[in-house]
Amino acid sequence: MALTLVVFAGFYAAARHAERYADTLGQALAGKLVLLHVNRAALFDPYLIVGERFRQAELATEADTTAALHRQAAELRTPATVVVTTDLLPVIARDLAAGYHPALFVLSQPDPEHPAAGVVADCAELLRAGQHALLVVPAHAPAGQAPRRILVAADREAFALAPAARPLHALLALPGTGLVVAHVSSGVEDDSGCAAALRAVQDSGLVDGLPTPEVRGYLKDNYAEGVLAAVRDTQADLVVVFARQRSYLGELFHRSVTARLLSDCPVPVLVLPTAASTAPAAQAPASSVTAAQYASVVLTGLSPAA
Structure with a gap:
């Protein structure tokens, strides 16, 4: 269809x-x-x-x-x-x-x-x-060509795509399209979080049949600022974020991040709905996780960004 x-x-x-x-x-x-x-x-x-x-x-x-x-x-x-x-x-x-x-x-x-x-x-x-x-x-995003450099904002939390999101796999599969998974961490570099974010995207089925995306990490205390920095760094022409159902506090955070991206992102933002998480969030080694980082993970309202 x-x-x-x-x-x-x-x-x-x-x-x-x-x-x-x-x-x-x-x-x-x-x-x-x-x-x-x-x-x-x-x-x-x-x-x-x-x-x-x-x-x-x-x-x-x-x-x-x-x-x-x-x-x-x-x-x-x-x-x-x-x-x-x-x-x-x-x-x-x-x-x-x-x-x-x-x-x-x-x-x-x-x-x-x-x-x-x-x-x-x-x-x-x-x-x-x-x-x-x-x-x-956005009003100034080029409209004459389909996206070729797509940034997928993700964290270490597993997720499943809602039925409404699955057909959008076709957009990522267009010929000549390159994919980058971006993971934003606060305070310290989190390589295991970057790897877990890539795994979460792969396990969701969003990139089934496509080459393994590149993964990049960004250090920012403000999540939305981290995603915007990733857009600039990767020269992305489309950002994919994931809308998740959260607790009350998580939903407040989710809305603030989503609102910031939808209002300030210089390239189009694709918000994909998700179903319930498919597995518990992967955890970094205890020695590398601060209390502030753990609170940030709990409150994150987007599959980092959605």
Whole structure:
């Protein structure tokens, strides 16, 4: 089945750029596009109380938007359809993922100075929380070529890919693509952690059938800073991170790291959902693990970064 990319569409520069990037991926993957237009993101349907006719009245005002998006879709190289709805709700996201399975949701990177930034950020958080694969595209990321240097941010904790993430193996398997696994540690160099991070990625199945990725370690007290340093060092043009379900404290940390990467990373960030860990986290020798390092591992909310 062809991979379908659901792109949050619009008429301003950032949204148009994300569409062009998705179009390039669609061509490389022989996939399809869905141009999705929403006015808001919400956990609860705002029309449950006032009635469905008010939703239909709002949709009726979007006739010109729908027509313009169809013209926009016709200009793309990848086959594309258009979906217009008032609100991105969890049930809408699930229906889109089920109807166009497997679906990767593509958004522009939120721009704090743009009025729509809040909507984009809310959509990204709703999709991440709903365990959907998510790609966030910065406005200045080159859109004319599929990624060729992919950085996979990982730690020593084993994980299993959620079903929604597995089809994205095709993106990493594109001809000419190089993979680097980055492990960020705080305080001391952790070679065993780097090796365990590589093993976790391999055991997840993400790189099945591909050459063994290079692995590099980075020393940073701030995890997000470590990933951004890895992007610069490796000259990566795509970062892969893993969204995990965590404890309350872990989830707070997870959100802060994810939010930093999604807002500041200069290259596209692909967030892949995971299932429960497949095995206990590998432990470094006791002599090389400080209390601060152990606390950092416990609180890490991303497969280092997701």
